[in-house]
Amino acid sequence: MDDQNKNLILATVLSFAVIMAWTVLFPPEDQPIDIAAEATVSADVSALPGTTTTTSTATAPAEAEVATAPAPRVQIRTADLEGSLSLRGGRIDELSLTQYHETIDPDSEIVQLLRPEGEAGAYYTAFGWAASEGIEAANVPTPDTVWTLESGDILTDQTPVIISWDNGAGQVFRTEISVDDEFMFSFAQSIENNADTAISARPYGLIRRHGIPADLKKFFILHEGLVRMTDGALEETDYKDIQDYDIDPKEGVPAERLEASQSGWVGFTDHYWMTTLIPTQDAPFRSTSKYYESRDLFQAEAVMPVASIAAGQTYTNTTRFFAGAKEWETIKHYEDEEGVGGFLDSIDWGMFFFLTKPIFWLLHTLHGLIGNMGWAIIALTVILKAIVLPLAYKSYVSMARMKELQPEMEKLKEQAGDDRQAMQQGMMKLYKENKVSPASGCLPMLLQIPIFFSLYKVIFVTIELRHTAWIGWINDLSAPDPSSIFNLFGLLPFAVPDLGPLQLLSLGILPIFLGVSMWLQQRLNPAPTDPTQQMIFAWMPWVFMFMLGNFASGLVLYWIANNVITFTQQYLIMRSHGAKPDVFGNIKSSMRRKKKTAAEDDK
Incomplete structure (x- = not known):
């Protein structure tokens, strides 16, 4: 080709590339989601994947409205975070990022990441137990159980708190919640079995997001939605694709379950912020994502293997929870220094990752x-x-x-x-x-x-x-x-x-x-x-x-x-x-x- 035709082809390629980017970067707006019409969701944890009980049948989460009575709160305060956790379910459901503002105006509102149920765009995490052998489903804590503050009065990077719940049937459940000086929480869930017989149960953590985020960017160059790592394999799933999952026969809702043999994490990612459940990295767990259409609710779960607790024994499982900004140095620290495999891939590097x-x-x-x-x-x-x-x-x-x-x-x-x-x-x-x-x-x-x-x-x-x-x-x-x-x-x-x-x-x-x-x-x-x-x-x-x-x-x-x-x-x-x-x-x-x-x- 001559020089002129060469340049013409080049101009056409570049123009086409930019036009494609323009078309997707500025799409027509979708109709807003009617967040006010969302119903609340109950926490029937017997519906968690793989759960079996000796006294009840696993069913989908009930349609009944969750109790909305206020529960005591524990303040969260670090250099980067402020908010509170509710003793109802031990939920972290109120969290803001103190170093980030909504606009370039330093007097503008700081970014609020998590919101309690009942507010528009509710978004929170909760931890609980699913009953297995020797214990009834009613005797394990759920995301709606009201816990007691056993020790600590404020959660900081220097002072953890411990919450507890006695089921009255011989078991005492405790969760020690701590946070580092950046964005990582740790939930050490334990069962003290004071009964005369052994029991078995499985700990889990979940993240709930009510509705598709109102500020979703919808740019082809950016992924927002579910992000998870399963034994080194990265998965990025848009909210619309989660809604299109195959119906899970056990629960009757769109769901996808992946078994991790030794490492992984699961959560939701926004443009700049992310929430992630990170189980112990040298043990198996089940990663599940679901969508409850009747309540327009997205849920990500990390469900650990069944644990057997003999009479008089105590079992403890620790799961980490990241909630914060996708800072490269911070996430790299968690990957390199704290063993969160592939955590840098939570940043959306795209198909040209080898360049980006x-x-x-x-x-x-x-x-x-x-x-x-x-x-x-x-x-x-x-x-x-x-x-x-x-x-x-x-x-x-x-x-x-x-x-x-x-x-x-x-x-x-x-x-x-x-x-x-x-x-x-x-x-x-x-x-x-x-x-x-x-x-x-x-x-x-x-x-x-x-x-x-x-x-x-x-x-x-x-x-x-x-x-x-x-x-x-x-x-x-x-x-x-x-x-x-x-x-x-x-x-x-x-x-x-x-x-x-x-x-x-x-x-x-x-x-x-x-x-x-x-x-x-x-x-x-x-x-x-x-x-x-x-x-x-x-x-x-x-x-x-x-x-x-x-x-x-x-x-x-x-x-x-x-x-x-x-x-x-x-x-x-x-x-x-x-x-x-x-x-x-x-x-x-x-x-x-x-x-x-x-x-x-x-x-």
């Missing part, structure tokens, strides 16, 4: 060295361009040689006239004689596509860029440029209102720089002679400028830096091989062609 993981690591490292995420993105761009420089060098050398052949190509075009086959044959012969490969320029450009989407994934998904400033008006690299051409970038004394679908017309400073940088980069190359290709290339920078105007500022910053570096590399390499790119000459030539075309149209 090292790109984020490098960006994170540069941020640590530089101290500013915007400059770290620019430094990352420089490094990425240096890595692909050998391929780019070949591309720019080929373009320089092709520019030298431009006069001979023009002669071929005149000689061939309308005979396109003769033109192609002549060009291939010319390329062969001069050892020029026009296709060599495609590869480095095509490499930019996975790098671009990988970096976009990193910028969009990772919390480290959330509410992170660069310079001046760019106070959130994960959000679009807040400046607008409609108020002359802040010079006029009024704010630009939300324009809805027309927001793409509200160009900021960075998107304009992006369009100009793409336009200047095009000027390094000879303008195509075909009118259709001229039109495509004339409009492409400005189309990209508008389409990327509402993308994250960090991504637009990367693209600007990439264009500037590419322009510089191409200019210097072409000059070093005898070509003399005339940027301003190309601009003037382009303008003359436009005037000539306009004059011909007037005639």
Whole structure:
């Protein structure tokens, strides 16, 4: 293919990729969920998978309304968390992240992760026991059992609390709840069997989420929903797909059960936040996800094996519960130092994980060295361009040689006239004689596509860029440029209102720089002679400028830096091989062609 057709194909591929991203990033809104219509759910734990009893039949959770009488609460307070746990079920159902705010305004509300049942968007965890042999289902604690506070008056990273429940039938259940200085809770569940005979039961933990989250992003580039690891195999399931599970014959609800032989975890993930049940990593457990349609309730469970407790003996099982921000360093610490296998994969690295993981690591490292995420993105761009420089060098050398052949190509075009086959044959012969490969320029450009989407994934998904400033008006690299051409970038004394679908017309400073940088980069190359290709290339920078105007500022910053570096590399390499790119000459030539075309149209 000649240089012009090569660029046309490249432009088409890039345009198609960006249009696809745009279409999915800005989908039409679904109808809101009527959270007020949700019914409460009872905690009939006999319905847990694998549970058997000697006195009752396993059934699905009852339709009866849960008791709503208030229960005593225990405060939770650490440097990163604040909230409370309810003695009803020992639920952690009120939890906020003190280091994160809803907006960039430091006076805005802090992020609330968990909410008690009865509130809109209820979301909480609870732990209990499922009866097996020698003990009736009514004599094990459920997520609605009201516990007694046995020791401790506030849960901190220095002071655990112990809650207990005596079933009056010879068993005392205790749960010691502790939390570290980040986002990890531990629930040490124990049974003290004071009866004369042995019993058996199985401990479990569950996470309940009432309804699909109202702030679900619905972006193809981001997973939100169930996330779990089972013996090294990662599963990500959207809420809609959970609703479409096959009906479990034991409970009559959509459910999926996986048996982990030695390691794993299960929970729900949002854009930046996550809740996860983490059983002991060297023991088997059952990971289950369910959906109760009548109550619009999603449930994730970690159910441990049946434990036998002899008369006079005590059995203890510990399950961890992560509830917090998906910070890379924090999650990596839990994986590397505390043995949570594959926990870093809870961050949605996507199909290009082999690129997104090292790109984020490098960006994170540069941020640590530089101290500013915007400059770290620019430094990352420089490094990425240096890595692909050998391929780019070949591309720019080929373009320089092709520019030298431009006069001979023009002669071929005149000689061939309308005979396109003769033109192609002549060009291939010319390329062969001069050892020029026009296709060599495609590869480095095509490499930019996975790098671009990988970096976009990193910028969009990772919390480290959330509410992170660069310079001046760019106070959130994960959000679009807040400046607008409609108020002359802040010079006029009024704010630009939300324009809805027309927001793409509200160009900021960075998107304009992006369009100009793409336009200047095009000027390094000879303008195509075909009118259709001229039109495509004339409009492409400005189309990209508008389409990327509402993308994250960090991504637009990367693209600007990439264009500037590419322009510089191409200019210097072409000059070093005898070509003399005339940027301003190309601009003037382009303008003359436009005037000539306009004059011909007037005639």
